[in-house]
Amino acid sequence: MSDRSPITSAGPANFAAHLAALMRAQGMSAEELAQKSGAGRAGTGIALRPTVSRCVSLDTADRLANAVGGDLPAMLGPYTCPGCRGNVPAGFTCNECGARGGES
């Protein structure tokens, strides 16, 4: 059994969005996060791209959150970019989340 379709429950997807944003904010690569958190490359990759059949354990999620200075409970909630709040003017790119204006 290996369902690679995108995750349907919100928690892991929210966590991935928060995690990616905190990594960007700190200029941390997935490799660095893998080492700092002890989650390993596989665990870090799964955390950043969760699928229906593959999610990180709560323990791993907690370690990843700590490694980027995040708060796990908050990271399971909906992600709203603090830079653009989901609203990027057309022609601009949000430095926080990388969203581009004029696309949606």
Ligand SMILES: [Zn+2]
């Ligand atoms: Zn943004």
